Amino acid sequence: MTAARHAPVRIPAAHHGAPLGGQQKTFNHHIEQIARQRELLADWQQAIDAYRERHAREAVPLQRAYVALVAELVRHLDAQSSDKRLAKSERRTLSEAIAGRLTMLIDAVPDEATRAGLQEIHDRHGGSDSDAGEAEGGDMAGQECDADMDSPEDFMRRLDEQMQARKEEAERQREAHRATRRRKPGARERKAREAAAQATQSVREIYRKLASQLHPDRETDPAERERKTALMQRVNQAYAANRLLDLLQLQLEIEQITPDHIAGLSEERLAHYNRVLAEQLKELQQEVREVQGHFLREFGLDPARSLKPANLMRELRAHLQIIEYENLQLRRELNALRADPAALKGWIQAERQQRKARHGDMDPWS
Template sequence: MTAPRHTPVRIPQTPSAAPLSAQQKKFNRHIERINEERALLSAWQEAIAAYRERHAREVVPLRGSHIALLVELVQHLDAASDDKKLSKAARRTLSEGITDRVADLIDAVPDEATRAGLKDIYNRHSGGDYDAEEAEDNEVAKEMAQAMVRDLFGVDLDLQGKDTESPEDLLRRIEQQMQAQRAQAEQQREAHQAKRRAKPNARERKAQEEAAQATQSVREIYRKLASSLHPDRETDPAERERKTALMQRVNQAYANNKLLDLLQLQLEIEQIDPEHIAGLSEERLKHYNRVLAEQLKELQQEVNEVEGHFMMEFGLDPYQRLKPAGLMRDLRADLQVLERENLRLTRELNGLRADPAAIKDWIKAERQLQKQQDDFDPWF
C-alpha cells in the first residue's frame, strides 16, 4: 500500500468511477462534519486560553482601577450631600445618582470594610436596606440562572435556598450535575435495553442487531490495529517505543468509540488505503455511519459545553452567538471602553475635588441624564 502517512479518511469520487452510493455519501458527510466540529472545538479551546490570559493581564487590573475610581466618586458625592447650601431637589438628584452607582458597586468591592461603608451609603440615600433587597434580587437571579443553565446545558440545577455562588463554583456544580445526569441516563438506557432484550419486537431486534454489528465493526478494526502494533512483539527499542505510543492512541480511540480515529490510524500505519474504504460494502458502511453519527453528536455536545462554560465564566450574555475568531476583537473593544471610562472618571473626580462648587454642575448633568433615561424607559 502506498497511502501517505496522513491521508484523510474519505471515500474519493473519481470521474471514471460510478457515483457514490447513499451510504458512501453519508460516510463522507459524517467525516466532514466531525472534522469541522473538531476544528471548531480546537478553535474554541485556543481562543478561550488566549482570552483568559489577556483578560487576567489587562482587563482585571483595569476593572480594579475602575471600581476604585467609582468608590472614590461615591464617597466624594456622599460627603458633598451634607452641603446645607444644596436645595431639596438637588439633594434628591444627588441621592439618586449615588444610589444608582453604589447598587452595582458593592458586590464588586473585595474589601469587607469598604463594602460595609458602601452599604451604609446606599441605605442612607435610598431609604431602603441593601441586604434585604439583595436577598430578594438573588432569588430572582437564581430563577434566571436556572433557566439559563437549563437552556445551555440541559441541566436542572436547584439553586433555591443556597447562597450566591461564584461562577467557578456554579460551573463546578453544573459539571457535577451533568455527570450525574449522564450516569443516570446510561443506567436508564441499559435498563431499557435489558428490558427490550428480554422480549424485543421485530423492529427492536433489528436495531439491536445493527447496534451489535456496529460495535463488532469497531472491535474488528481495533483487533487488527492491536495485532499489528502490539509493542511486546517488537525487539527493536525505537520501534517498540513508536508502537507503544501508537497503541496508546488505539486504546484511547477504542475506549471512546472513536471510529474515525481508528480508521485514521489504519491509514497512518498503511494497514488500509482509500481504495479499501471505497470498497467497503453498503452494510459495513451502514454500521460505520451509525458509530460516526454518535461520535458527531458527542463532539457537538462538547463544543456546546465549552462555549457555555466560557460565557458563564466571564459573565457574557449566554444567548449571543459568538465565534472563536471574534473573541479577541470583543475583548479589545471591552478594554477600550474601560480605558475611556477610567479616563472620564478620573477627570470627573479631579474636577469635583478642585472646585467644591462643581457639584452643582454635576447635579445638573445628572438630572439631565436621569431625564434621558426616564424618556428612554417610560415604565421607570
C-alpha cells in the same frame, strides 16, 4: 514513512469508475463534517487562550482602575451628602446614586478593609429602598390577610384536595412507568437496537485488529516496543471515546488497511460505520457548544450573540475602549466636583435625567 500513512480516511470520488453509493457519500460527508468541527474546536481554543491572555493583561487593570474611581467618587458624594444647601429630594437622589453604585461595586473590591468601609456607606444610603419594601410588604400582608379570611374547614378541605391530587398524579406516573417496562419493543425499536449493537461490534472489531498488531508486550525490540506503546495508547483513547475515525486513521497509519479497503466496504458495513461517525460528529458539535458557552459565561458576554473565534479580539478591543471611556468620564466627574462644590447640584440634576432616559447600563466587568 510511506504515503499510505498520510492517506486521509475518505472514499475516492469514483472507485474503479463506479459512482459512489448512498452510504459511501454519507461516510465522506461525516468525515468532512468531523474535520470541520475539529478545526472549529481548535480555532475556539486558540482564540480563547489569546483572549484570556490579553484580557488579563489589559482589561483587568482597567477594571481595577474603574473600581477605584467609582469608590473614590462614592466617598466624595458621601462626604457632600450632608450639605445643608441640598433639598430633601436632592439628598434622596444622591443617596440612591451612592447606594446604586455601591450595590454593583462592593463585591468587586478585593481589599477587605476597603470593602467594609464602602459597605458602611452603602448601609447609610440604602434606606431609599425601604419605602418600596414597605409597600411590597404591605401588599404581601394584604394577600396573607385574604388567605386568613378562609375558615379552618375551608383550609383543611383545600389541603385534602391538594394531597389527593398529588397521590393520583404519583400513581399515574407509577402506572406509566410500569407500562413502559412491560411494553415490548416494536419492530422499529428492535431494528434500531440491532443497528446500534452492530455498529458497536464494528468498532470493537477494528480495535481488536489494532490491538493484535500493536500490543507492546509481544515486541522484543525496545525501540519498537516504545513505538507500539505510544500507538496503543492512542488506540485505547480512541476506542474508549468511540472515535471510529481515529481508529480508521490509525489503521491507515500502520498500513493495516489501505484507502481501497475502505472504498470496498459493503453498504451494510458502511451503514454501521456511519452510525458511529454520526454520534462522533454530534459529540464534537456538543463539545464546541460547551467550549463556546463556558467562554461566554466566564467573561459575561451575551450568550445569544453569534460569535466566531476570528471575532474575539475585535470584541475585546471594543470592550477595552468602553472601559477606557468610562474611566475617563469618572475622572472628569471627580475633577469637576472637587474643583467646584456648587457643581454637585448640577451633577444630581444630570443623574435624575439619566435615570429617566436610561434603559440599561453598560456592564464594564465582562
